Amino acid sequence: MTVMVLSGNSAQAHAVRLARVQVVSAYPITPQTSIVEKIADLVATGALKAEYVQVESEHSALQVVVSASGMGARTYTATSSHGLLLMHELVHWASGARDPIVMGVVNRAVGPPWNIGADHTDSMSQRDTGWIQFYAESNQEVIDTVLMAFRLAEHPDVRLPVMVMEDAFYLSHTLEPVDVPDQAVVDGFLPPREAHATLHPGTSARLGSFTGPDRYVDFRFEVAKAMERVPATLRLVEEEYKKATGRSHGGAVPTYRVDDADAVLITMGTSTTTARTVVDDLRAQGKKVGLAKLRLFRPFPNEEIRALGAMVDRIGVADRSYTFGPMGAAGTEVSAALYPSSHHPAVTGFYAGIGGRDVTPHVVRRMYESLLSGAVPEVHWEDIEEEVSVDG
Amino acid sequence: MAKLTLPAQELMFSGHSACPGCGAALAMRLLLKGLGPRTVVSVPACCWTVIATPYPTTALGVAMMDNPIEATGASISGIRAALDAMGEKDVTVVGFAGDGGTADIGIQALSGMLERRTNALYVMYDNEAYMNTGVQRSGETPLGAWTTTTPVEGHEHGKIEAKKDMMAIVLAHHPVYAATLNPSFPEDFERKVEKAKAMSGPRFFDIFAPCSTGWRFDAQKTIAIGRLATDTGVFPLYEVENGRYHVTRKVGSLKPVEEYLHAQGRFRHLTPANIAAVGAQVRDGWEKLLTFESESLVAPTPSAAPTAPPATRA
Amino acid sequence: MIEIRFHGRGGQGAVLASEMLSQAAFIDGKVPQSFPFFGVERRGAPVTAFFRVDDHLIQIRTSITQPDIVVVLDPGLLKVIPVADGLRPGGLMLVNSRRPPAEIEAPPGARRATVDASRIALAHGLGSKTMPVVNTVILGALARASGVVSLEAISAAIEKYAPAKPAQNRDAAIEGYGAVRTIDPTTSPVPPVPKVPHPLPPLPEGPIASRPTTSIHTSSWRTLTPVIHLAHCTKCNFCWKFCPDDAIGFDDQGFPVIKLDYCKGCGICAEECPPKTIEMISED
Numbered sequence: 003m004t005v006m007v008l009s010g011n012s013a014q015a016h017a018v019r020l021a022r023v024q025v026v027s028a029y030p031i032t033p034q035t036s037i038v039e040k041i042a043d044l045v046a047t048g049a050l051k052a053e054y055v056q057v058e059s060e061h062s063a064l065q066v067v068v069s070a071s072g073m074g075a076r077t078y079t080a081t082s083s084h085g086l087l088l089m090h091e092l093v094h095w096a097s098g099a100r101d102p103i104v105m106g107v108v109n110r111a112v113g114p115p116w117n118i119g120a121d122h123t124d125s126m127s128q129r130d131t132g133w134i135q136f137y138a139e140s141n142q143e144v145i146d147t148v149l150m151a152f153r154l155a156e157h158p159d160v161r162l163p164v165m166v167m168e169d170a171f172y173l174s175h176t177l178e179p180v181d182v183p184d185q186a187v188v189d190g191f192l193p194p195r196e197a198h199a200t201l202h203p204g205t206s207a208r209l210g211s212f213t214g215p216d217r218y219v220d221f222r223f224e225v226a227k228a229m230e231r232v233p234a235t236l237r238l239v240e241e242e243y244k245k246a247t248g249r250s251h252g253g254a255v256p257t258y259r260v261d262d263a264d265a266v267l268i269t270m271g272t273s274t275t276t277a278r279t280v281v282d283d284l285r286a287q288g289k290k291v292g293l294a295k296l297r298l299f300r301p302f303p304n305e306e307i308r309a310l311g312a313m314v315d316r317i318g319v320a321d322r323s324y325t326f327g328p329m330g331a332a333g334t335e336v337s338a339a340l341y342p343s344s345h346h347p348a349v350t351g352f353y354a355g356i357g358g359r360d361v362t363p364h365v366v367r368r369m370y371e372s373l374l375s376g377a378v379p380e381v382h383w384e385d386i387e388e389e390v391s392v393d394g
Numbered sequence: 395m396a397k398l399t400l401p402a403q404e405l406m407f408s409g410h411s412a413c414p415g416c417g418a419a420l421a422m423r424l425l426l427k428g429l430g431p432r433t434v435v436s437v438p439a440c441c442w443t444v445i446a447t448p449y450p451t452t453a454l455g456v457a458m459m460d461n462p463i464e465a466t467g468a469s470i471s472g473i474r475a476a477l478d479a480m481g482e483k484d485v486t487v488v489g490f491a492g493d494g495g496t497a498d499i500g501i502q503a504l505s506g507m508l509e510r511r512t513n514a515l516y517v518m519y520d521n522e523a524y525m526n527t528g529v530q531r532s533g534e535t536p537l538g539a540w541t542t543t544t545p546v547e548g549h550e551h552g553k554i555e556a557k558k559d560m561m562a563i564v565l566a567h568h569p570v571y572a573a574t575l576n577p578s579f580p581e582d583f584e585r586k587v588e589k590a591k592a593m594s595g596p597r598f599f600d601i602f603a604p605c606s607t608g609w610r611f612d613a614q615k616t617i618a619i620g621r622l623a624t625d626t627g628v629f630p631l632y633e634v635e636n637g638r639y640h641v642t643r644k645v646g647s648l649k650p651v652e653e654y655l656h657a658q659g660r661f662r663h664l665t666p667a668n669i670a671a672v673g674a675q676v677r678d679g680w681e682k683l684l685t686f687e688s689e690s691l692v693a694p695t696p697s698a699a700p701t702a703p704p705a706t707r708a
Numbered sequence: 709m710i711e712i713r714f715h716g717r718g719g720q721g722a723v724l725a726s727e728m729l730s731q732a733a734f735i736d737g738k739v740p741q742s743f744p745f746f747g748v749e750r751r752g753a754p755v756t757a758f759f760r761v762d763d764h765l766i767q768i769r770t771s772i773t774q775p776d777i778v779v780v781l782d783p784g785l786l787k788v789i790p791v792a793d794g795l796r797p798g799g800l801m802l803v804n805s806r807r808p809p810a811e812i813e814a815p816p817g818a819r820r821a822t823v824d825a826s827r828i829a830l831a832h833g834l835g836s837k838t839m840p841v842v843n844t845v846i847l848g849a850l851a852r853a854s855g856v857v858s859l860e861a862i863s864a865a866i867e868k869y870a871p872a873k874p875a876q877n878r879d880a881a882i883e884g885y886g887a888v889r890t891i892d893p894t895t896s897p898v899p900p901v902p903k904v905p906h907p908l909p910p911l912p913e914g915p916i917a918s919r920p921t922t923s924i925h926t927s928s929w930r931t932l933t934p935v936i937h938l939a940h941c942t943k944c945n946f947c948w949k950f951c952p953d954d955a956i957g958f959d960d961q962g963f964p965v966i967k968l969d970y971c972k973g974c975g976i977c978a979e980e981c982p983p984k985t986i987e988m989i990s991e992d
């Protein structure tokens with residue numbers, strides 16, 4: 003184990019090196035570009051022995067790894083924002099073909115207007131494509147999650163692609179110390195891919211196919227069942243990762259000081275770190291607040307959210323994207339997950355950090371105070387100053 | 395038995411679901427005869443998606459990967475990259491796409507694949523329209539042809555634009571080999587397949603694929619129409635290797651283009667003036683081709699001769 | 709409500725028949741509904757289309773599994789598809805066939821009707837010998853045998869909506885109306901056993917398809933069958949080279965043999981045979 007000062011993007015690239023990825027496809031887009039640049043260096047110096055395919059678009063970038071994965075190779079690509087949106091057709095394809103691809107996604111706003119700031123609209127718009135989705139909070143979590151993602155994706159019970167998200171700039175370009183596991187440790191944790199249902203030259207077989215209404219649903223059902231097996235498989239993978247490296251990141255929904263909380267805020271990605279500090283401050287003032295992080299968004303961690311909902315009366319959900327539903331994407335999902343429970347906490351949706359706005363301690367404190375006051379509308383735009391009413 | 399002039403192996407199975415007399419089915423059959431079992435074929439959305447039959451059956455005796463309509467070029471780059479990474483040698487990687495999936499929506503991925511010098515053979519089987527969706531115009535639909543989106547009704551008289559010259563577009567990328575093939579000339583077809591198979595680097599085939607359904611002729615005429623296409627100069631047979639053109643079927647004097655046009659319902663509405671315009675275009679193309687051939691014998695055409703062909707890549 | 713299921717082949721116009729029937733029913737003042745079972749059928753492959761008619765707006769949107777009437781545009785389909793599946797007691801089965809209705813196999817209690825639609829269509833210049841376009845003849849016959857629409861409405865609908873040759877199609881329908889033969893059931897109807905949709909077994913092979921299509925027989929696609937008169941065969945192999953279905957093999961002496969399970973009857977082998985020793989014959 004070596005501690006290196008790395009950006010989130012370098013952390014992705016080092017994870018790719020350690021995972022001994024065999025095929026990487028690359029197309030630039032800010033703020034993802036430095037991932038594929040770093041991988042190009044790793045390949046050039048021989049640190050990573052991979053086919054590095056330079057494509058003419060993100061659509062082709064994903065197709066290259068879809069086809070390479072269909073042949074049995076371990077594959078990786080990375081993108082952001084408009085690149086991810088251009089990939090959309092192939093994003094569905096990858097899960098339907100059961101390709102265990104891992105893709106780094108740097109969450110960035112979608113234009114117009116053009117904006118390269120952090121925003122989850124890009125990956126949220128892909129939430130129903132059959133990919134497993136992780137949102138990382140730190141560069142340590144990035145490197146560990148990418149490594150775990152390969153194990154999870156390739157696990158015989160799963161065989162689905164995984165996106166590992168990092169917030170634009172707050173992680174992608176932020177340098178911080180990262181424990182980089184040794185190659186031998188990773189080799190022990192992540193053996194070479196055991197190809198299942200892939201094509202082999204010299205055999206008569208078709209991957210993809212077409213069906214009628216009589217058969218199609220069976221394919222969807224298989225994907226659904228595989229998704230349902232993700233939580234249990236993730237627990238297993240995390241345990242093994244902990245055995246190998248001593249680290250784990252607390253499952254699908256790690257919580258912080260929620261045990262006796264009157265109000266809990268649910269966050270995703272980097273705003274979690276700031277929120278944790280605010281929780282400590284508020285606790286010091288005697289306010290009973292807690293925090294939960296949606297680390298896994300797909301499959302949605304219903305069980306964990308229901309367990310949390312059974313403990314508290316007020317939940318706020320901070321979304322870093324606007325999705326035109328009753329609340330933000332995470333807010334809506336949390337509400338839906340809680341609906342069948344007997345205990346119904348009040349749920350408030352917050353929009354915070356849209357398009358790269360800072361989610362400051364001030365903003366987080368305001369969200370907590372809204373929750374504690376009980377006088378909050380169903381949804382609230384925290385980034386819009388005019389609407390600040392609680393502490394002005 | 396008389397000696398077979400084509401390889402005996404059959405890697406396209408009977409029982410597929412192409413229309414009776416389908417030129418695209420014959421194209422696949424002849425192609426795989428020459429390429430052999432260690433072939434991986436990537437097929438986008440097109441008639442061949444359906445011809446290959448629904449899950450769990452497959453019509454190919456080789457590995458087949460489906461891919462979205464516009465991504466064949468990228469798909470074969472991915473397949474080659476995986477094979478290289480896994481140390482699989484002696485595999486021919488083929489993209490087998492329709493004209494719409496190649497010349498229109500897939501031209502970007504094709505260009506990318508050629509430019510990055512993927513070691514693969516890209517085949518455009520050219521039935522000159524979007525057939526799987528029921529005969530709509532593509533960039534490869536020829537001048538004057540009826541399709542459902544270039545109707546012959548009111549003041550419309552079929553397609554008013556000329557066919558896109560895919561060979562020229564491909565040649566601008568300096569492939570190691572590019573050729574036109576026609577199943578009506580199976581020995582010429584097979585010679586080109588075997589030649590391409592022995593090479594490495596980006597290769598391209600434009601295969602003529604008459605479609606009785608979309609072109610409106612009786613199924614038994616598939617071969618005859620293909621023959622007419624070449625002998626009237628509508629679809630000349632040639633190959634380009636390292637910048638050198640070679641016309642592989644020399645037609646002393648071209649047959650009148652009417653013979654080809656009158657054989658198909660899609661051209662039934664053409665007036666003598668329309669036919670004269672098509673004829674002029676065909677003759678012009680043919681003469682240019684002969685010029686390219688004679689000039690490239692002296693010096694390979696500049697557009698087709700990269701100074702130092704880069705190494706083949708995935 | 710009356711429900712009709714059409715069985716035909718891609719290219720014969722089964723879907724168009726159900727559409728024109730809708731227009732005709734509307735002309736008659738009724739409320740129609742028609743829709744194809746949308747597969748991805750190539751020309752020659754079996755296709756299905758559905759038609760409902762009632763006095764008021766139809767309040768169901770599903771495939772038809774228990775039709776009152778089954779219409780079969782191609783006699784060859786009787787051998788390969790359970791066309792009469794779910795036919796209601798006392799229902800009607802109308803088949804394009806030159807045979808008398810008594811020779812048509814139908815569920816007990818069904819009325820049977822036949823019309824030699826292929827012959828009539830060709831006589832009116834509709835379609836080709838390999839693929840006669842029989843849909844309008846069948847509509848005429850259906851009008852007479854079932855009474856669901858009037859001949860006037862059928863004629864008017866064809867004149868307006870036939871994509872080509874409206875007059876010939878109308879005349880063909882009128883001839884079909886006159887030529888259809890019907891017999892009433894000789895046995896009493898047996899209520900059909902409702903078909904319970906049974907789930908298919910789980911995916912046996914993951915997303916990989918690996919059974920060769922040689923398990924699929926396409927013989928029913930053909931309307932004409934090639935016969936090789938070996939006396940003149942020179943063993944040139946042209947037929948083998950050009951067959952798009954790989955439906956020609958060789959016998960011990962090197963003579964070509966048609967694989968009848970797969971031949972789709974395209975006629976290429978006959979057309980390309982240099983000594984013209986392959987003949988396309990009708991099997992019906």
Ligand SMILES: Cc1ncc(C[n+]2csc(CCOP(=O)(O)OP(=O)(O)O)c2C)c(N)n1
Pocket residue numbers: 418439440441442463464491492493494495496521522523524525526527532
């Ligand atoms: C993105 C996308 N747009 C449209 C389609 C619909 N589509 C399926 S096949 C096809 C026609 C393809 O035509 P061509 O490539 O010429 O092949 P052909 O069917 O003629 O053999 C189209 C448009 C699709 N599958 N995907």
Ligand code: SF4
Pocket residue numbers: 411412413415416417418419441445521525526604605606607608750751
């Ligand atoms: S529509 Fe044309 S290309 Fe498609 S299967 Fe039929 S004959 Fe072949």
Ligand code: SF4
Pocket residue numbers: 415934947950951952953954955956966967970971972973974975976977978
């Ligand atoms: S008619 Fe001849 S060429 Fe056509 S499918 Fe049958 S055997 Fe093959």
Ligand SMILES: [Mg+2]
Pocket residue numbers: 492493494519520521522523524525532
């Ligand atoms: Mg086409």
